Amino acid sequence: MEFRLTEEQKMVQETIRQFVKEELIPLEDEVLKNEQEGRPGLPPEKLKELQFKAKEMGFWGIDTPEEYGGAGLDPMLLAIVLMELGKTFVPFAFGGSADNILYYTNEEQKKRYLIPTINGEKTSCFAMIEPNSGSNKQNIQMTAVKDGNEWVLHGEKTWITDGHEADFVMVIAVTDKEAYEKTGRDGVTCFLVDREMGWTSKVDPTTGEGNPVSLVFQHVRVPEENILGDVHGGYNLGLEWVSFARWVASVRAIGAAEHLLQMAIDYSKERETFSQPIAEHQAMQQMMENYASDIEAAKRSMLNATFTLDKEGDNKHVASMAKLPGAAIGSHVVDSVLQIYGDIYTKELPMDRWYREARLWRIYEGADENQHTIIARNLVEEQVKIGQYV
Numbered sequence: 001m002e003f004r005l006t007e008e009q010k011m012v013q014e015t016i017r018q019f020v021k022e023e024l025i026p027l028e029d030e031v032l033k034n035e036q037e038g039r040p041g042l043p044p045e046k047l048k049e050l051q052f053k054a055k056e057m058g059f060w061g062i063d064t065p066e067e068y069g070g071a072g073l074d075p076m077l078l079a080i081v082l083m084e085l086g087k088t089f090v091p092f093a094f095g096g097s098a099d100n101i102l103y104y105t106n107e108e109q110k111k112r113y114l115i116p117t118i119n120g121e122k123t124s125c126f127a128m129i130e131p132n133s134g135s136n137k138q139n140i141q142m143t144a145v146k147d148g149n150e151w152v153l154h155g156e157k158t159w160i161t162d163g164h165e166a167d168f169v170m171v172i173a174v175t176d177k178e179a180y181e182k183t184g185r186d187g188v189t190c191f192l193v194d195r196e197m198g199w200t201s202k203v204d205p206t207t208g209e210g211n212p213v214s215l216v217f218q219h220v221r222v223p224e225e226n227i228l229g230d231v232h233g234g235y236n237l238g239l240e241w242v243s244f245a246r247w248v249a250s251v252r253a254i255g256a257a258e259h260l261l262q263m264a265i266d267y268s269k270e271r272e273t274f275s276q277p278i279a280e281h282q283a284m285q286q287m288m289e290n291y292a293s294d295i296e297a298a299k300r301s302m303l304n305a306t307f308t309l310d311k312e313g314d315n316k317h318v319a320s321m322a323k324l325p326g327a328a329i330g331s332h333v334v335d336s337v338l339q340i341y342g343d344i345y346t347k348e349l350p351m352d353r354w355y356r357e358a359r360l361w362r363i364y365e366g367a368d369e370n371q372h373t374i375i376a377r378n379l380v381e382e383q384v385k386i387g388q389y390v
Contacts, residue, residue, distance in 0.1 A: 005080070012077055015057060016084040023050060024090040028350055031090050035353075042091050048120075051095035061096030061118060065103075068118055070096055075310040079251050079303065086255025089353050095120055100244050101170060101190070101237045104229045113168060113192055125166035127157035127215050128238045140180070140188060142217065144173035149224045151175070153191065153199075153217045159364070163201045163213035168194045170228060171215070172238050179232065190234035192226045193217075239316065246365040247309065247319040250302045250326030253361045257295050257330040260354060261288070264337045271340070278340070291333050298325035317384050320371040327361035327368070334358040 005013065031041035042050075054060065063078055064070020073081065085092065098117040102124065105114050116122040130141055142155025153173050163169070169192075174180045176187030193199060198220040201213040229237050265288060268279035278284050305322040308315040334354050341351050362368050378384040 009077060009080055012073075013080050013084060016059070016081050017087075019054060019057065019059075020084050020088055023053060024085075024088045024092055027090050028088065032350065032353060040091075047092065048095075050092055051120075054094055055096070059094055062094050063100075064097050064118055068115070070118070075306045076303075079306045082248060082251045083255035083258075086252035087259035089256075089350065089357055099124055099126055099170065099241060101126075101228065101241050104237065105192075108225065109192065109228070122167040123162060123165050125160050125162040125169050125215075126241050127160050127163070127169050127171040128242070129157060129159050131156060131158050131214075140172060140174055142171070142173045143177070144175045144189060144191065144222070146175075147221070150221045151189075151191065151224070151227075153193065153220045153222055155217055157215040157217075158204065159212045160201075160215055161212055163215050164203060166195065166201075168192055169199065169215060170237075170241075171217070172234050175234075176232055185235045187232050188234040188238075189231050190228040190237045191222050192228050193220060193222050197222060242365060243316045243319050246323050247302070247305050247315060249361060249365045250298070250305070250319070250322040253326040253330035253358070254295060254299050254302055256354070256358065257291070257298070257326075257333045260330075260333045260337045261291050261295065264288070264333075264340050267337075267340060271342075284340075287336055291329065291336070294325070294329045295333070298322075298329045301325055317375065317378050320366070320374045323366065324368060324371050330361050331358045 027042070027046075034043070035041045051060075059071065059081070061068065061070025062073045062081055064072065066072040081094075096118055098114055102114045102117060113122065113124070117124050128140070130139070132139060132141065142153065142157065144151040144153045151173075153171070155173065157163075157169075157171060160169075171191050171193055172188055173191060174187060175189040179187030199215055199217045201215050203213050228234070265279070268284055268288075269277050271278050273281075301318075302322040305315045305318040308318050334351075335358075338351050338355055341349075366374070379386065
């Protein structure tokens with residue numbers, strides 16, 4: 001097994017690393033100020049400017065197939081890119097991409113939703129979580145009732161990223177209550193619903209940034225042709241979206257952990273206690289060694305999930321196994337870095353921002369407890385064997 005990057009992977013890594021260092025990290029103070037004043041951390045016009053700079057470097061639609069004008073990076077290269085992006089909290093995302101499940105659209109839907117999203121003409125969001133479901137995807141209350149050639153959607157979704165800006169939503173609703181109550185999986189459908197069809201969004205105040213929102217559907221009528229995939233086949237689409245997001249969460253948390261540990265090392269050489277840099281204290285050195293080792297272990301788990309996604313397509317089990325250590329080490333590192341920085345814990349500096357963001361890593365895209373349940377269930381039901389994934 002090869003554990004070193006190829007020349008191509010090294011080149012991509014270095015290119016993105018320089019982009020983050022030169023274009024994004026210098027914006028962190030501005031992002032902090034904007035967020036504190038209630039504005040988007042990165043104004044839309046600045047995001048577009050950065051996206052086109054990245055496009056000139058060849059980074060446009062990094063996970064979009066080449067047939068749609070994207071770079072079509074394989075999962076390993078994608079992981080390398082996202083790990084480097086994780087080293088800043090500037091809310092940047094490359095242009096030219098679309099949610100993975102949008103590629104299940106039919107030819108007419110591609111023209112109306114997929115292509116405009118890739119081209120940046122439309123913004124999408126995905127909605128599965130509800131006020132009373134959280135990580136429990138088997139407690140969906142939102143309903144869709146057939147009425148002629150339309151479906152009538154009623155219910156609420158919550159903690160939806162990009163929901164306030166979205167032009168349309170990919171939303172999961174129960175279309176066969178009896179089947180859903182029996183299995184907790186069957187009888188749900190995914191719909192493509194334009195904002196102009198009648199759903200509304202409201203911001204959910206949180207301690208973190210990003211302004212997740214609740215989406216409210218009050219008897220919203222959706223035409224039959226707006227079903228994504230098959231009728232009653234929405235649950236698997238939802239899991240595919242979540243599994244990808246779960247893997248990405250691990251990647252970015254590990255990238256952040258590396259950056260934060262380096263911040264701690266650099267600062268520990270400057271800060272003195274008892275007439276010597278704290279980097280020379282044994283306790284500090286032990287902390288550095290422990291975290292460096294834990295980051296490498298988490299990275300190996302994440303790369304296994306990446307390899308599995310690339311070679312086998314379905315990486316749900318190992319994605320859960322990767323998210324746990326990735327989110328944990330990111331959260332632990334930022335806590336210790338804050339301890340090291342000590343008396344400069346202030347909202348005018350980035351540690352407060354990092355601390356609030358890192359705490360969310362162990363909650364979103366499936367809380368830690370949910371990952372434990374998934375992994376254990378797969379083993380008990382023998383869907384996965386011990387040692388199956390090397």
